[in-house]
Amino acid sequence: MKPLVRVLSLNQMSYQKTYNIQMQVMAKIKELLNKGINSVTDNTLILVEHKPVYTIGIRSKPYEDPLLERRLRTLGADFVHTNRGGLITFHGLGQLVAYPILYLPSFDLNNSIKCYVRRLESTIIDLCKEFGVKSSTMDGLPGVWVANDRKIAAIGIHCSQYVTCHGIAINCNVDLKWFQEIIPCGITDKTVTSLSNELKRDVNINEVMPKLLKSFQTNFNCNFQ
Secondary structure, three states, X not given: OOOEEEEEEEEEEOHHHHHHHHHHHHHHHXXXXXXXXXXXXXXXXXXXXXXXXXXXXXXXXXXXXXXXXXXXXXXXXXXXXXXXXXXXXXXXXXXXXXXXXXXXXXXXXXXXXXXXXXXXXXXHHHHHHHOOOOOEEEOOEEEEEEOOOEEEEEEEEEEEOOEEEEXXXXXXXXXXHHHHHOOHHHOOOOEEOOHHHHHOOOOOHHHHHHHHHHHHHHHOOXXXX
């Protein structure tokens, strides 16, 4: 039987409020596991569009500068420290963010975080293919890329007791100027792109969301509640 995944669409919501919801879902799954209940029914895929925010991951040392945080906040963005992997990135309007809160043993992933990340990458690549945009991964560099030099989607995850949180961010019609204020994910010789930028037309989140759900369902071999 295919695992069930609940889809929770939060529309537009601040990063911190969404993070709190992630932690609540994650805690509920862990509580059941700690009671010896391994039949997880709370696997959840959160879909959201964030208000402008810069976030830094566990490798935050290069960005622990009050002047940097103050400068980014003056742009009208929030600034949040997180427990995900990766360095600094931006989330904002026009970017579809997906947070899978999954118990890995529920899925055919060999309980492997590396395999989980590969499935996330495949989900994004298949999504881009639906729009006629050829994308791929790059050795040693996180995320999904177009033409090996333009990042179209970011990936940053956290996993505890085989329960995942954080996830992927797909640039639909986000204002790319926000990324010019930072070095996204610490990569200095690459740029950031979006589906709209690649296709030379407006591609909004409502157009992308059903294709993302289709791709996720295929790559994770699951059913949606």
